[in-house]
Amino acid sequence: MTITTEFRLRSSALPLVSIPATLPPDKIVCSHALCLEPDARVFIVEIDAEDDVSEAQLAALDEVVTVTPLGDRGDTTVYKLTVELDDSISPAFDPERFDGAKMKSTNITSEGWHETKEFKDYETFHDFHTTFENHGISLDLISITPDQSSSNDRTGDELTDRQREALTLAVSRGYYESPRQVTAAELAEELDISQPSLSSLLRRGERQLLTSSLDVQEHINTLSK
Template identity: 65%
Template sequence: MTITTEFVLRSSSLPLVSIANTLQPSEIQSTHALCLQPDVQIFSVQFDRDDSISEDALLALDEVLEVDLVGETPDKIVYKLTVELEESVSQAFAPDFEGAELRPTIVTDEGWHETKVFKDYENFNAFRQSCENHGISLDLISMSSESAHSVSSSQDGLTDRQREALSLAISRGYYESPRQVTADELAAELGISQPSLSSLLRRGERQLLTSALGTQPHINTLSR
């Protein structure tokens, strides 16, 4: 089951964040490219022409080793940057998490806004844990899943909100033993109260069990 995730990575040690902090463009659009060494990576970076980002200004940054002009349009200018990664970033991204970018990374002075598809929940959790172990926080914005058979909402009966709550709970380790996150923390991420979250999870779990077992819930409670 592949999952599509949207999240923000936050750390001043992330590549290109220094550009947003020092040269202060509103945002940077970047795609990851060739990894020359564990601590050196090439990025294709797109700036608004109005930001007036020069090659000399980029080369003056400690992390930037080389700058090559790729092309220009009336509104944009594109550079290829060879960047030296900090050790913590190299270690965080070193494992192969089988994640693929779906859209270019948006870099701001706070971090990276990314949309990625992962092989499964376990792969995403390993990525998240590796980031957090090396001082990079991951704020999950959204997550959706798609099985090999593309099971739709109409087939399993879940509402979009139930699916979102269950997906987040699984990704954050709520169903693991011991639990890695509390119901209050999950509720805060979804922007709802803890009782509302519990109700969403309970109804979602009931619907999944009903769908999987091919049974219908009883209207009346059975007597003991």
């Protein structure tokens, strides 16, 4: 089952955050990234033409190795930037670790990256999350949505939308890991509900998934009478 995630990455060592931090744009858009070698990446970025950022200004940034103007796209100017990654974070950007992840356009500000990314499964996202956190890059999950059309063996589980949302968040945040990486109270706060309500959602959702996958609903209904 593929999943679509929206999240923020926060670290002063992230590539390209130096542009909105030191030059006129409040935000730039990265539409593509390509890994050349472990410590270097090529980024295709779009900068609002009204901000009047020059090739020389971009080339003067410490992290930028080369700058290639690619022309205009609407109201934006497009550049190809070769960027040298900070040694502290370059392992986190190794594409071979996350070949099941597909990047959509990323908004970059001086505070970090606001990104939407598709992953082939929850495990791949969890590895992605853990790797970035281990390299000092905070990941704040905004939303996570499973693509039900990509799964043929999990339809008919009869979860409510709220149960699915709670279970999806719990899995993505490491609630079912050993040891747990998030508390029930923290999950409840993210969902803006009470901890008892969260526990009830998880318990009912877990029960529904188990009964659906094990095909024991009829036996449980009999015992409940």
